[in-house]
Amino acid sequence: MAHDIVFFLAPDDESAAATRRQGPGPAFESVTCRFIEPDSAIAEWDMYFEEPAAELPPIEQLLAWPWPEWVTAPLNDGVEVFALPPRLIRAVLADATSVELEELADRWTARLRSADGDEMTDDDLLAVLQAVSRLAASAVTTGSGLYSWSF
Template sequence: MSIIIKFFVAPDDEAAAAVVDHGPDEAFESLVFGNFDVEEAIIEWESILTGRSFEELVDADEPAVVAGPGDGEGPMVLAASRVLQDALAAADAPRLVGVSELWVQERAAGGEVLDPEVATRILCDVAELARSIGMQDGGSLYCWVA
Protein backbone atom coordinates (compact mmCIF):
# COMPACT_ATOMS: atom_id res chain seq x y z
CA MET A 1 0.00 0.00 0.00
CA SER A 2 1.44 3.35 -1.03
CA ILE A 3 1.28 6.15 1.52
CA ILE A 4 1.84 9.15 -0.75
CA ILE A 5 1.00 9.07 -4.44
CA LYS A 6 1.60 12.01 -6.78
CA PHE A 7 0.69 11.86 -10.47
CA PHE A 8 2.42 14.42 -12.67
CA VAL A 9 3.40 15.19 -16.25
CA ALA A 10 7.06 15.49 -17.19
CA PRO A 11 8.70 16.00 -20.58
CA ASP A 12 10.63 12.71 -20.44
CA ASP A 13 11.89 9.87 -18.24
CA GLU A 14 15.06 11.75 -17.30
CA ALA A 15 13.14 14.77 -15.99
CA ALA A 16 10.71 12.49 -14.14
CA ALA A 17 13.53 10.46 -12.59
CA ALA A 18 15.17 13.63 -11.30
CA VAL A 19 12.36 14.11 -8.74
CA VAL A 20 12.63 10.65 -7.14
CA ASP A 21 14.26 11.83 -3.91
CA HIS A 22 11.94 14.71 -3.02
CA GLY A 23 8.85 14.35 -5.20
CA PRO A 24 7.55 16.41 -8.11
CA ASP A 25 6.11 19.37 -6.17
CA GLU A 26 8.88 21.86 -6.91
CA ALA A 27 9.35 20.84 -10.54
CA PHE A 28 5.88 19.81 -11.76
CA GLU A 29 2.25 20.35 -10.86
CA SER A 30 0.94 17.16 -9.31
CA LEU A 31 -2.19 15.40 -8.09
CA VAL A 32 -1.83 14.01 -4.57
CA PHE A 33 -3.54 10.85 -3.34
CA GLY A 34 -2.77 8.23 -0.77
CA ASN A 35 -3.38 4.84 0.72
CA PHE A 36 -3.88 2.53 -2.24
CA ASP A 37 -1.58 0.24 -4.18
CA VAL A 38 -0.79 2.49 -7.11
CA GLU A 39 1.21 -0.10 -9.07
CA GLU A 40 -1.73 -2.50 -9.04
CA ALA A 41 -4.13 0.35 -9.75
CA ILE A 42 -2.23 1.43 -12.87
CA ILE A 43 -2.25 -2.15 -14.15
CA GLU A 44 -5.94 -2.59 -13.32
CA TRP A 45 -6.88 0.68 -15.02
CA GLU A 46 -5.04 -0.30 -18.19
CA SER A 47 -6.52 -3.78 -18.10
CA ILE A 48 -10.07 -2.45 -17.73
CA LEU A 49 -9.64 0.31 -20.32
CA THR A 50 -7.89 -1.78 -22.97
CA GLY A 51 -8.98 -5.35 -22.36
CA ARG A 52 -5.41 -6.57 -21.88
CA SER A 53 -5.11 -9.05 -19.04
CA PHE A 54 -3.54 -8.12 -15.72
CA GLU A 55 -0.98 -10.92 -16.20
CA GLU A 56 -0.07 -9.69 -19.70
CA LEU A 57 0.62 -6.22 -18.33
CA VAL A 58 2.69 -7.58 -15.45
CA ASP A 59 4.69 -9.68 -17.92
CA ALA A 60 5.26 -6.51 -19.97
CA ASP A 61 6.72 -4.84 -16.83
CA GLU A 62 3.94 -2.27 -16.57
CA PRO A 63 4.10 0.23 -15.09
CA ALA A 64 7.71 0.95 -15.95
CA VAL A 65 9.94 1.98 -13.06
CA VAL A 66 11.76 5.13 -14.16
CA ALA A 67 13.66 5.66 -10.92
CA GLY A 68 13.77 3.95 -7.59
CA PRO A 69 15.95 2.41 -4.97
CA GLY A 70 17.74 -0.77 -5.87
CA ASP A 71 16.60 -2.49 -2.67
CA GLY A 72 12.91 -1.80 -3.27
CA GLU A 73 12.64 0.52 -0.25
CA GLY A 74 12.02 4.23 -0.61
CA PRO A 75 10.40 6.51 -3.15
CA MET A 76 10.14 5.63 -6.82
CA VAL A 77 8.85 7.10 -10.06
CA LEU A 78 6.60 5.03 -12.31
CA ALA A 79 5.71 5.77 -15.93
CA ALA A 80 2.21 5.08 -17.19
CA SER A 81 2.28 3.41 -20.59
CA ARG A 82 1.40 5.51 -23.62
CA VAL A 83 -1.56 3.15 -24.15
CA LEU A 84 -2.93 3.91 -20.67
CA GLN A 85 -2.21 7.60 -21.00
CA ASP A 86 -4.12 7.75 -24.30
CA ALA A 87 -7.00 5.60 -22.99
CA LEU A 88 -7.42 7.85 -19.95
CA ALA A 89 -7.29 10.98 -22.09
CA ALA A 90 -9.94 9.58 -24.46
CA ALA A 91 -12.33 8.31 -21.76
CA ASP A 92 -15.44 10.36 -21.12
CA ALA A 93 -17.07 10.74 -17.70
CA PRO A 94 -19.46 7.76 -18.00
CA ARG A 95 -16.60 5.52 -19.10
CA LEU A 96 -14.47 6.65 -16.15
CA VAL A 97 -17.33 5.95 -13.74
CA GLY A 98 -17.63 2.45 -15.21
CA VAL A 99 -13.90 1.87 -14.91
CA SER A 100 -13.91 3.08 -11.31
CA GLU A 101 -16.77 0.69 -10.48
CA LEU A 102 -14.80 -2.24 -11.90
CA TRP A 103 -11.66 -1.05 -10.08
CA VAL A 104 -13.56 -0.95 -6.77
CA GLN A 105 -14.81 -4.50 -7.44
CA GLU A 106 -11.26 -5.69 -8.22
CA ARG A 107 -9.96 -4.18 -4.98
CA ALA A 108 -12.85 -5.68 -3.00
CA ALA A 109 -12.04 -9.12 -4.42
CA GLY A 110 -8.51 -8.60 -3.07
CA GLY A 111 -9.80 -7.60 0.36
CA GLU A 112 -9.21 -3.85 -0.05
CA VAL A 113 -12.00 -1.37 0.57
CA LEU A 114 -12.01 1.57 -1.82
CA ASP A 115 -14.74 4.19 -1.61
CA PRO A 116 -16.55 4.37 -5.00
CA GLU A 117 -16.72 8.18 -4.97
CA VAL A 118 -13.02 8.46 -4.18
CA ALA A 119 -12.18 5.93 -6.91
CA THR A 120 -14.16 7.92 -9.47
CA ARG A 121 -12.52 11.18 -8.39
CA ILE A 122 -9.04 9.65 -8.66
CA LEU A 123 -9.69 8.31 -12.16
CA CYS A 124 -11.34 11.53 -13.36
CA ASP A 125 -8.49 13.66 -12.00
CA VAL A 126 -5.78 11.44 -13.51
CA ALA A 127 -7.68 11.37 -16.83
CA GLU A 128 -7.81 15.17 -16.81
CA LEU A 129 -4.06 15.25 -16.21
CA ALA A 130 -3.57 12.84 -19.14
CA ARG A 131 -5.73 15.11 -21.33
CA SER A 132 -3.56 18.09 -20.39
CA ILE A 133 -0.59 16.45 -22.10
CA GLY A 134 -2.17 17.16 -25.48
CA MET A 135 -2.55 20.83 -24.55
CA GLN A 136 1.09 21.11 -23.48
CA ASP A 137 4.20 20.56 -25.57
CA GLY A 138 3.92 16.82 -25.03
CA GLY A 139 5.29 14.83 -22.16
CA SER A 140 4.15 11.72 -20.39
CA LEU A 141 2.20 10.72 -17.32
CA TYR A 142 4.23 9.66 -14.28
CA CYS A 143 3.60 8.75 -10.69
CA TRP A 144 5.87 9.41 -7.71
CA VAL A 145 5.30 7.00 -4.84
CA ALA A 146 6.63 7.11 -1.30
Template sequence: MSTVIKFFVAPDHEAAAGVAEGGPDGVFESLTFGNFDVEEALIEWESIFTGRSFEEVLDDDVPETVADPDDGEGPLVLAVSRTLQAALSAAGKDRLAEVSQMWVAERAAEGEVFDPEIAVWILSGLANVTRTIGEEAEGLYCWVA
Protein backbone atom coordinates in the same frame (compact mmCIF):
# COMPACT_ATOMS: atom_id res chain seq x y z
CA MET B 1 1.93 2.21 6.61
CA SER B 2 1.01 5.29 4.64
CA THR B 3 1.82 5.69 0.97
CA VAL B 4 2.03 9.03 -0.81
CA ILE B 5 1.27 8.95 -4.54
CA LYS B 6 1.83 11.99 -6.75
CA PHE B 7 0.97 11.96 -10.46
CA PHE B 8 2.65 14.61 -12.60
CA VAL B 9 3.41 15.49 -16.21
CA ALA B 10 7.06 15.74 -17.23
CA PRO B 11 8.73 16.34 -20.59
CA ASP B 12 10.62 13.01 -20.53
CA HIS B 13 11.94 10.16 -18.39
CA GLU B 14 15.09 12.06 -17.46
CA ALA B 15 13.17 15.03 -16.08
CA ALA B 16 10.77 12.72 -14.23
CA ALA B 17 13.66 10.73 -12.74
CA GLY B 18 15.16 13.99 -11.49
CA VAL B 19 12.46 14.27 -8.82
CA ALA B 20 12.89 10.75 -7.44
CA GLU B 21 14.52 11.80 -4.18
CA GLY B 22 12.34 14.76 -3.19
CA GLY B 23 9.15 14.37 -5.21
CA PRO B 24 7.62 16.60 -7.87
CA ASP B 25 6.49 19.44 -5.56
CA GLY B 26 8.05 22.72 -6.62
CA VAL B 27 9.14 21.23 -9.94
CA PHE B 28 5.93 19.91 -11.54
CA GLU B 29 2.25 20.34 -10.71
CA SER B 30 0.95 17.14 -9.22
CA LEU B 31 -2.18 15.31 -8.11
CA THR B 32 -1.72 13.72 -4.71
CA PHE B 33 -3.42 10.56 -3.51
CA GLY B 34 -2.54 7.96 -0.95
CA ASN B 35 -2.86 4.53 0.51
CA PHE B 36 -3.37 2.22 -2.43
CA ASP B 37 -1.01 0.03 -4.43
CA VAL B 38 -0.43 2.30 -7.39
CA GLU B 39 1.63 -0.19 -9.39
CA GLU B 40 -1.16 -2.73 -9.21
CA ALA B 41 -3.77 -0.03 -9.89
CA LEU B 42 -1.99 1.11 -13.06
CA ILE B 43 -2.02 -2.45 -14.37
CA GLU B 44 -5.66 -2.99 -13.36
CA TRP B 45 -6.79 0.30 -14.91
CA GLU B 46 -5.06 -0.50 -18.20
CA SER B 47 -6.52 -4.00 -18.13
CA ILE B 48 -10.04 -2.69 -17.58
CA PHE B 49 -9.77 0.08 -20.19
CA THR B 50 -8.30 -2.20 -22.87
CA GLY B 51 -10.12 -5.45 -22.10
CA ARG B 52 -6.80 -7.26 -21.75
CA SER B 53 -6.04 -9.51 -18.80
CA PHE B 54 -3.95 -8.35 -15.87
CA GLU B 55 -1.28 -10.86 -16.91
CA GLU B 56 -1.18 -9.57 -20.51
CA VAL B 57 -0.65 -6.00 -19.31
CA LEU B 58 1.95 -7.17 -16.79
CA ASP B 59 3.81 -8.97 -19.61
CA ASP B 60 4.22 -5.57 -21.30
CA ASP B 61 6.36 -4.49 -18.31
CA VAL B 62 4.06 -1.69 -17.24
CA PRO B 63 4.30 0.44 -15.33
CA GLU B 64 7.88 1.21 -16.31
CA THR B 65 10.17 2.14 -13.43
CA VAL B 66 11.94 5.37 -14.39
CA ALA B 67 13.86 5.83 -11.14
CA ASP B 68 14.35 3.65 -8.07
CA PRO B 69 17.41 5.12 -6.35
CA ASP B 70 17.07 3.00 -3.20
CA ASP B 71 16.24 -0.37 -4.85
CA GLY B 72 12.69 -0.51 -3.57
CA GLU B 73 13.51 0.90 -0.15
CA GLY B 74 12.52 4.50 -0.84
CA PRO B 75 10.74 6.75 -3.30
CA LEU B 76 10.44 5.70 -6.92
CA VAL B 77 9.13 7.17 -10.15
CA LEU B 78 6.94 5.20 -12.55
CA ALA B 79 5.96 6.04 -16.11
CA VAL B 80 2.27 5.58 -16.91
CA SER B 81 1.97 3.69 -20.20
CA ARG B 82 0.98 5.57 -23.33
CA THR B 83 -1.90 3.13 -23.70
CA LEU B 84 -3.34 4.05 -20.32
CA GLN B 85 -2.72 7.75 -20.93
CA ALA B 86 -4.65 7.58 -24.21
CA ALA B 87 -7.51 5.64 -22.59
CA LEU B 88 -7.79 8.12 -19.74
CA SER B 89 -7.64 11.09 -22.08
CA ALA B 90 -10.37 9.71 -24.33
CA ALA B 91 -12.69 8.54 -21.53
CA GLY B 92 -15.86 10.47 -20.89
CA LYS B 93 -17.62 10.77 -17.56
CA ASP B 94 -19.66 7.57 -18.03
CA ARG B 95 -16.64 5.49 -19.05
CA LEU B 96 -14.62 6.77 -16.08
CA ALA B 97 -17.49 5.83 -13.74
CA GLU B 98 -17.74 2.38 -15.33
CA VAL B 99 -14.00 1.72 -15.03
CA SER B 100 -14.05 2.99 -11.45
CA GLN B 101 -16.84 0.57 -10.55
CA MET B 102 -14.96 -2.32 -12.13
CA TRP B 103 -11.77 -1.38 -10.28
CA VAL B 104 -13.61 -1.15 -6.93
CA ALA B 105 -15.11 -4.59 -7.63
CA GLU B 106 -11.63 -6.01 -8.37
CA ARG B 107 -10.31 -4.55 -5.13
CA ALA B 108 -13.29 -5.99 -3.23
CA ALA B 109 -12.58 -9.44 -4.70
CA GLU B 110 -9.12 -9.13 -3.14
CA GLY B 111 -10.62 -8.14 0.21
CA GLU B 112 -9.81 -4.45 -0.09
CA VAL B 113 -12.50 -1.85 0.53
CA PHE B 114 -12.26 1.18 -1.73
CA ASP B 115 -14.78 4.04 -1.76
CA PRO B 116 -16.43 4.20 -5.22
CA GLU B 117 -16.61 8.01 -5.10
CA ILE B 118 -12.87 8.24 -4.43
CA ALA B 119 -12.19 5.84 -7.30
CA VAL B 120 -14.14 8.08 -9.69
CA TRP B 121 -12.36 11.15 -8.29
CA ILE B 122 -8.93 9.56 -8.86
CA LEU B 123 -9.62 8.46 -12.42
CA SER B 124 -11.38 11.71 -13.32
CA GLY B 125 -8.43 13.72 -12.00
CA LEU B 126 -5.99 11.61 -13.99
CA ALA B 127 -8.14 11.92 -17.11
CA ASN B 128 -8.11 15.70 -16.78
CA VAL B 129 -4.32 15.71 -16.40
CA THR B 130 -3.78 13.44 -19.41
CA ARG B 131 -5.81 15.81 -21.56
CA THR B 132 -3.15 18.48 -20.92
CA ILE B 133 -0.30 16.33 -22.23
CA GLY B 134 1.13 17.59 -25.50
CA GLU B 135 1.68 15.53 -28.61
CA GLU B 136 5.43 15.49 -28.13
CA ALA B 137 7.43 13.54 -25.56
CA GLU B 138 5.51 14.66 -22.47
CA GLY B 139 4.12 11.88 -20.35
CA LEU B 140 2.31 11.09 -17.14
CA TYR B 141 4.47 9.89 -14.27
CA CYS B 142 3.89 8.76 -10.74
CA TRP B 143 6.12 9.40 -7.72
CA VAL B 144 5.56 6.98 -4.86
CA ALA B 145 6.98 7.24 -1.34
Protein backbone atom coordinates in the same frame (compact mmCIF):
# COMPACT_ATOMS: atom_id res chain seq x y z
CA MET C 1 1.68 -2.76 1.07
CA ALA C 2 -0.14 0.34 -0.17
CA HIS C 3 1.48 3.69 -0.85
CA ASP C 4 0.83 7.38 -0.98
CA ILE C 5 0.94 8.18 -4.67
CA VAL C 6 1.25 11.28 -6.81
CA PHE C 7 0.37 11.20 -10.50
CA PHE C 8 2.18 14.06 -12.20
CA LEU C 9 3.15 15.59 -15.52
CA ALA C 10 6.80 15.91 -16.46
CA PRO C 11 8.40 16.89 -19.75
CA ASP C 12 10.42 13.65 -19.96
CA ASP C 13 11.71 10.59 -18.10
CA GLU C 14 14.80 12.47 -16.90
CA SER C 15 12.68 15.16 -15.23
CA ALA C 16 10.44 12.50 -13.71
CA ALA C 17 13.47 10.58 -12.42
CA ALA C 18 14.75 13.76 -10.76
CA THR C 19 11.67 13.70 -8.48
CA ARG C 20 12.80 10.44 -6.91
CA ARG C 21 14.32 11.85 -3.72
CA GLN C 22 11.70 14.41 -2.65
CA GLY C 23 8.67 13.82 -4.86
CA PRO C 24 7.22 15.98 -7.61
CA GLY C 25 6.43 18.98 -5.41
CA PRO C 26 4.57 22.10 -6.55
CA ALA C 27 6.66 22.50 -9.72
CA PHE C 28 4.67 19.72 -11.40
CA GLU C 29 0.95 19.58 -12.13
CA SER C 30 -0.27 16.61 -10.09
CA VAL C 31 -2.98 14.73 -8.24
CA THR C 32 -2.38 12.90 -4.97
CA CYS C 33 -4.12 9.91 -3.45
CA ARG C 34 -3.31 7.56 -0.59
CA PHE C 35 -2.89 3.89 0.07
CA ILE C 36 -2.87 2.69 -3.52
CA GLU C 37 -0.32 0.46 -5.24
CA PRO C 38 0.70 2.53 -8.27
CA ASP C 39 1.89 -0.28 -10.52
CA SER C 40 -1.22 -2.41 -10.05
CA ALA C 41 -3.48 0.65 -10.46
CA ILE C 42 -1.82 1.55 -13.77
CA ALA C 43 -2.03 -2.06 -14.96
CA GLU C 44 -5.71 -2.22 -13.90
CA TRP C 45 -6.52 0.94 -15.86
CA ASP C 46 -4.60 -0.24 -18.91
CA MET C 47 -6.34 -3.62 -18.82
CA TYR C 48 -9.76 -1.98 -18.52
CA PHE C 49 -9.28 0.22 -21.58
CA GLU C 50 -7.72 -2.60 -23.62
CA GLU C 51 -10.44 -5.09 -22.65
CA PRO C 52 -13.42 -3.05 -21.36
CA ALA C 53 -15.78 -4.87 -19.02
CA ALA C 54 -17.67 -3.79 -15.92
CA GLU C 55 -16.98 -7.07 -14.13
CA LEU C 56 -13.72 -7.59 -12.33
CA PRO C 57 -11.33 -9.90 -14.19
CA PRO C 58 -9.55 -12.58 -12.16
CA ILE C 59 -6.43 -11.48 -10.29
CA GLU C 60 -4.40 -13.88 -12.45
CA GLN C 61 -5.32 -11.83 -15.51
CA LEU C 62 -4.15 -8.63 -13.82
CA LEU C 63 -0.90 -10.24 -12.69
CA ALA C 64 -0.24 -11.44 -16.26
CA TRP C 65 -0.85 -7.94 -17.68
CA PRO C 66 2.17 -5.81 -18.77
CA TRP C 67 3.11 -3.62 -15.81
CA PRO C 68 4.39 -0.04 -16.09
CA GLU C 69 8.07 0.68 -16.58
CA TRP C 70 10.32 2.04 -13.85
CA VAL C 71 11.73 5.49 -14.51
CA THR C 72 14.36 4.99 -11.82
CA ALA C 73 15.87 1.75 -10.64
CA PRO C 74 14.11 0.35 -7.57
CA LEU C 75 15.96 0.76 -4.28
CA ASN C 76 15.09 -0.44 -0.79
CA ASP C 77 13.80 2.96 0.35
CA GLY C 78 10.19 2.40 -0.76
CA VAL C 79 10.16 5.14 -3.42
CA GLU C 80 8.79 4.16 -6.84
CA VAL C 81 8.62 6.26 -10.00
CA PHE C 82 6.72 4.76 -12.94
CA ALA C 83 5.88 6.02 -16.41
CA LEU C 84 2.31 5.44 -17.52
CA PRO C 85 2.24 3.68 -20.91
CA PRO C 86 1.92 6.21 -23.77
CA ARG C 87 -1.06 4.33 -25.25
CA LEU C 88 -2.87 4.64 -21.94
CA ILE C 89 -2.18 8.37 -21.75
CA ARG C 90 -2.74 9.45 -25.31
CA ALA C 91 -5.31 7.09 -26.72
CA VAL C 92 -7.34 6.35 -23.66
CA LEU C 93 -7.26 8.38 -20.46
CA ALA C 94 -7.16 11.72 -22.28
CA ASP C 95 -10.30 10.78 -24.23
CA ALA C 96 -12.13 8.73 -21.60
CA THR C 97 -15.83 9.39 -21.26
CA SER C 98 -17.48 9.98 -17.91
CA VAL C 99 -19.25 6.61 -18.26
CA GLU C 100 -15.92 4.83 -18.85
CA LEU C 101 -14.34 6.56 -15.85
CA GLU C 102 -17.33 5.65 -13.65
CA GLU C 103 -17.23 2.01 -14.75
CA LEU C 104 -13.47 1.84 -14.23
CA ALA C 105 -13.80 3.46 -10.79
CA ASP C 106 -16.37 0.83 -9.79
CA ARG C 107 -14.16 -1.98 -11.07
CA TRP C 108 -11.04 -0.53 -9.44
CA THR C 109 -12.91 -0.14 -6.14
CA ALA C 110 -13.98 -3.78 -6.32
CA ARG C 111 -10.34 -4.83 -6.96
CA LEU C 112 -9.03 -2.79 -4.03
CA ARG C 113 -11.79 -3.98 -1.74
CA SER C 114 -11.08 -7.62 -2.63
CA ALA C 115 -7.37 -7.12 -1.88
CA ASP C 116 -7.46 -4.71 1.05
CA GLY C 117 -10.95 -5.01 2.54
CA ASP C 118 -11.61 -2.25 5.04
CA GLU C 119 -8.01 -1.03 4.72
CA MET C 120 -8.54 0.29 1.20
CA THR C 121 -8.12 3.97 0.43
CA ASP C 122 -10.60 6.58 1.63
CA ASP C 123 -10.06 8.56 -1.57
CA ASP C 124 -12.93 9.00 -4.02
CA LEU C 125 -11.55 6.80 -6.81
CA LEU C 126 -13.79 8.36 -9.45
CA ALA C 127 -12.43 11.81 -8.53
CA VAL C 128 -8.87 10.41 -8.72
CA LEU C 129 -9.54 8.98 -12.20
CA GLN C 130 -11.15 12.21 -13.36
CA ALA C 131 -8.11 14.18 -12.19
CA VAL C 132 -5.70 11.71 -13.82
CA SER C 133 -7.75 11.94 -17.03
CA ARG C 134 -7.35 15.74 -16.97
CA LEU C 135 -3.60 15.28 -16.48
CA ALA C 136 -3.54 12.87 -19.42
CA ALA C 137 -5.32 15.42 -21.63
CA SER C 138 -2.76 18.03 -20.56
CA ALA C 139 0.06 15.57 -21.32
CA VAL C 140 -1.28 15.12 -24.84
CA THR C 141 -1.61 18.87 -25.35
CA THR C 142 1.86 19.72 -24.00
CA GLY C 143 3.74 16.64 -25.20
CA SER C 144 4.60 15.74 -21.60
CA GLY C 145 4.62 12.33 -19.98
CA LEU C 146 2.41 11.15 -17.16
CA TYR C 147 4.18 9.52 -14.21
CA SER C 148 3.50 8.19 -10.77
CA TRP C 149 5.67 8.81 -7.72
CA SER C 150 4.97 6.89 -4.55
CA PHE C 151 6.34 6.26 -1.13
